[in-house]
Amino acid sequence: MSNAIGIIFANSGSDNLQGLAQERPIAAVPFGGRYRILDFALSSMVNSGIRTIGLVTPHQYRPLLDHLGAGKDWFLERKDGGLFILPGVMHSLAGSKDTFCIKDLQNNLEFLQKDYVENVLISSGDQIFNINFRDTLEFHKDKHADVTLIYKAVNPIDNDSQDQILLEVDGDQNVSNIHNKHSLEREELAPLNFVNIIIIRRELLLDIIEKYGSYGCIGLMVILASNIEVLKILGSPTNSSIGTIHTIKDYFDRSMDLLDLKVREQLWLGVDRTHTKIVDNPPTKYTSQAKVSNSLIASGCSIAGEVTNSIVFRGVILEQGCRIQNSIILPKCHIHINAQTNYTILDKSVIVHGENVLKGSESHPLVVLKKTVI
Amino acid sequence: MLLAGGQGSRLGGLTRNRAKPAVSFCGKYRIIDFTLSNCTNSNINTVGVLIQYKPFLLNSYIGLGSAWDLDNPFGGVHILPPFIGETEGCWYNGTANAVYQNYEFIDYYDPEYVIILSGDHVYKMDYTLMLKFHKEKNAEITLAAIQVPREEASRFGILTIDSEDRVTKFTEKPANPESDLVSMGVYIFNGPTLKQALIADKADYLSQNDFGKNIIPNQLSTGKRVFAYKFQGYWRDVGTIESYYQANMESLKDGHFLNIFDPKFRIFSNEDIFPPHFVGSAAEIENSLICNGCSVHGRVSNSILGAGVYVGEGVEIKDSIILPYVKLHKGSSVYRTIIGENAEIMENCNIGARGQIAPAYEGITVIEDYHLITEGTVIESGMHIYRSRAM
Numbered sequence: 019m020s021n022a023i024g025i026i027f028a029n030s031g032s033d034n035l036q037g038l039a040q041e042r043p044i045a046a047v048p049f050g051g052r053y054r055i056l057d058f059a060l061s062s063m064v065n066s067g068i069r070t071i072g073l074v075t076p077h078q079y080r081p082l083l084d085h086l087g088a089g090k091d092w093f094l095e096r097k098d099g100g101l102f103i104l105p106g107v108m109h110s111l112a113g114s115k116d117t118f119c120i121k122d123l124q125n126n127l128e129f130l131q132k133d134y135v136e137n138v139l140i141s142s143g144d145q146i147f148n149i150n151f152r153d154t155l156e157f158h159k160d161k162h163a164d165v166t167l168i169y170k171a172v173n174p175i176d177n178d179s180q181d182q183i184l185l186e187v188d189g190d191q192n193v194s195n196i197h198n199k200h201s202l203e204r205e206e207l208a209p210l211n212f213v214n215i216i217i218i219r220r221e222l223l224l225d226i227i228e229k230y231g232s233y234g235c236i237g238l239m240v241i242l243a244s245n246i247e248v249l250k251i252l253g254s255p256t257n258s259s260i261g262t263i264h265t266i267k268d269y270f271d272r273s274m275d276l277l278d279l280k281v282r283e284q285l286w287l288g289v290d291r292t293h294t295k296i297v298d299n300p301p302t303k304y305t306s307q308a309k310v311s312n313s314l315i316a317s318g319c320s321i322a323g324e325v326t327n328s329i330v331f332r333g334v335i336l337e338q339g340c341r342i343q344n345s346i347i348l349p350k351c352h353i354h355i356n357a358q359t360n361y362t363i364l365d366k367s368v369i370v371h372g373e374n375v376l377k378g379s380e381s382h383p384l385v386v387l388k389k390t391v392i
Numbered sequence: 393m394l395l396a397g398g399q400g401s402r403l404g405g406l407t408r409n410r411a412k413p414a415v416s417f418c419g420k421y422r423i424i425d426f427t428l429s430n431c432t433n434s435n436i437n438t439v440g441v442l443i444q445y446k447p448f449l450l451n452s453y454i455g456l457g458s459a460w461d462l463d464n465p466f467g468g469v470h471i472l473p474p475f476i477g478e479t480e481g482c483w484y485n486g487t488a489n490a491v492y493q494n495y496e497f498i499d500y501y502d503p504e505y506v507i508i509l510s511g512d513h514v515y516k517m518d519y520t521l522m523l524k525f526h527k528e529k530n531a532e533i534t535l536a537a538i539q540v541p542r543e544e545a546s547r548f549g550i551l552t553i554d555s556e557d558r559v560t561k562f563t564e565k566p567a568n569p570e571s572d573l574v575s576m577g578v579y580i581f582n583g584p585t586l587k588q589a590l591i592a593d594k595a596d597y598l599s600q601n602d603f604g605k606n607i608i609p610n611q612l613s614t615g616k617r618v619f620a621y622k623f624q625g626y627w628r629d630v631g632t633i634e635s636y637y638q639a640n641m642e643s644l645k646d647g648h649f650l651n652i653f654d655p656k657f658r659i660f661s662n663e664d665i666f667p668p669h670f671v672g673s674a675a676e677i678e679n680s681l682i683c684n685g686c687s688v689h690g691r692v693s694n695s696i697l698g699a700g701v702y703v704g705e706g707v708e709i710k711d712s713i714i715l716p717y718v719k720l721h722k723g724s725s726v727y728r729t730i731i732g733e734n735a736e737i738m739e740n741c742n743i744g745a746r747g748q749i750a751p752a753y754e755g756i757t758v759i760e761d762y763h764l765i766t767e768g769t770v771i772e773s774g775m776h777i778y779r780s781r782a783m
């Protein structure tokens with residue numbers, strides 16, 4: 019039995035994902051051929067032995083619940099524990115930029131009160147990773163820490179996100195400072211990026227909620243930063259690749275990373291699987307005209323065209339003579355004879371009629387909204 | 393009642409480690425998926441699965457039946473192995489004996505009708521239509537029947553019917569079949585009729601306790617109302633290497649009758665979770681079915697790759713069926729071969745090689761599950777490769 023429960027903040031939205039996050043939270047954006055972004059955080063928790071997981075949902079949660087159901091495909095349909103839906107606060111349109119809003123937790127206080135476990139593992143739901151948290155949970159317990167923050171050493175040039183939280187960690191793994199990147203000068207930047215995954219004592223979290231709940235939408239990280247003197251906050255490093263999806267460029271690049279065997283080995287080909295909703299599609303059918311290279315193809319597709327450097331989701335139909343290059347084709351799209359796409363992301367159920375040519379560029383991929391007919 | 397205990401010895405290396413219904417079919421399915429999905433799609437929610445031969449992999453595959461939505465509060469899937477009681481108990485001795493020994497199970501649910509199914513056929517069928525026919529004809533027993541080419545008919549039970557579809561004669565596997573209408577091994581019995589028939593069969597010391605050989609002919613001779621329900625559609629017995637291979641290959645044809653892509657009559661399966669398959673830069677795939685989790689770097693044509701298959705660079709696969717988790721390393725070629733699950737073919741092998749033997753002796757090559765073929769091995773067409781076992 020695990021000594022932790024999990025909470026995933028699946029309510030972060032983004033205005034920078036163009037159409038993809040228009041009607042769904044980032045957590046529910048399809049990714050990697052058959053997954054949704056949320057699957058990665060959820061599977062990592064499940065693979066770490068956590069069997070009680072609360073999901074903070076945003077305003078538009080239909081796509082999330084459609085995907086999750088009762089959590090059966092993640093082994094979360096249980097008598098003891100399971101998957102809990104924690105309706106989040108309705109934010110204003112811009113959304114809250116603070117990581118892990120306390121108000122969201124206060125609204126769902128009972129979820130935290132009724133359990134008996136020592137610790138709570140909290141993760142954001144907008145990242146691509148496959149991490150087994152068992153060792154970190156063990157570390158947190160052995161060191162009698164109040165809080166353990168998971169971080170990754172990253173070259174700051176590789177990460178231009180301004181929302182990034184940076185840590186200063188001393189030789190005993192104590193976190194001595196928590197910064198917001200945009201409040202620092204460029205040369206001061208510590209290369210330790212907080213990866214939005216935290217382990218915190220449940221009792222401490224309840225105390226924090228009681229004390230700060232009335233402050234409106236204040237983030238948990240802000241509270242920890244201001245109490246850094248009184249709390250035992252440790253840092254735990256990870257080597258795993260972690261991809262945050264905030265912009266359409268992130269989405270495109272992280273998707274294309276999957277064509278690299280090294281990334282796939284870390285993410286998918288290890289012992290811990292990434293679980294997702296199972297829909298029992300038949301295998302993918304290639305006709306004799308099909309020409310596919312360097313691509314990921316999900317099940318249930320019918321392929322008669324040409325596909326290069328692309329990711330094709332479940333149930334896509336690619337007719338004869340069509341040409342898909344450097345593109346991401348979401349589920350149930352239908353591309354007719356001789357149509358072409360290059361640097362294009364087609365959202366679900368898009369129909370592209372014959373002879374059309376859709377073209378974006380590497381830095382600005384073209385996004386076609388759900389159910390568009392072209 | 394789903395009969396899934398047969399050894400399937402005619403499938404050779406494919407059933408050395410598992411019962412026939414658990415053999416992989418068409419990439420992602422196992423043979424039993426079709427019958428279980430038919431039950432689901434026909435609203436049959438209580439299924440007894442009779443098992444005997446090497447049941448471990450079959451049992452773990454079926455589990456609670458949740459993959460087929462058959463985990464119900466009342467009913468559900470029940471695995472029924474042979475057992476011993478206070479005074480009696482023995483291995484299942486024939487299909488009828490297997491059902492007889494589990495009559496307690498049937499009595500527990502006390503159904504009006506019992507449908508006897510076989511776990512080794514590939515077809516899509518709505519059993520509710522057959523039951524409707526059974527009721528309309530006021531029948532005591534209804535057999536599902538299908539027309540097959542006459543030269544194949546002698547592999548099956550042959551039915552002779554009158555103008556009202558009432559069965560007048562049933563002959564199991566005759567040398568000279570007198571019609572091309574054969575039994576599909578799907579029977580609907582009225583509850584009491586089945587019980588009487590099984591008791592009478594048990595008392596008969598000469599009986600082989602088989603539905604086709606004994607029960608049906610005996611019931612006919614006692615004047616029971618036995619009818620034949622003519623099934624129109626795709627149905628294949630995959631009991632031999634040849635028929636298994638043909639049925640798999642047929643699924644590659646366009647406009648195939650067994651439409652696995654049909655969203656209204658889905659075939660469910662207990663799938664392992666795998667990422668999408670990856671197609672490398674040098675890969676060429678033509679007229680094939682590819683499952684999740686595969687990694688393809690070679691050439692694949694007219695073939696079926698099961699889940700998690702690895703195809704190395706320069707590998708050439710033609711007209712073959714590669715079952716799940718097989719690894720094929722660099723430079724090997726495979727022709728008209730069925731490679732069993734988890735088998736590994738090292739570099740530069742030639743499987744199903746032609747030219748060394750007379751074309752008349754060429755055939756389908758079969759590699760057993762878990763077999764390791766060492767580097768540079770040449771296996772001639774038509775060979776069946778097993779591991780020798782000292783046990």
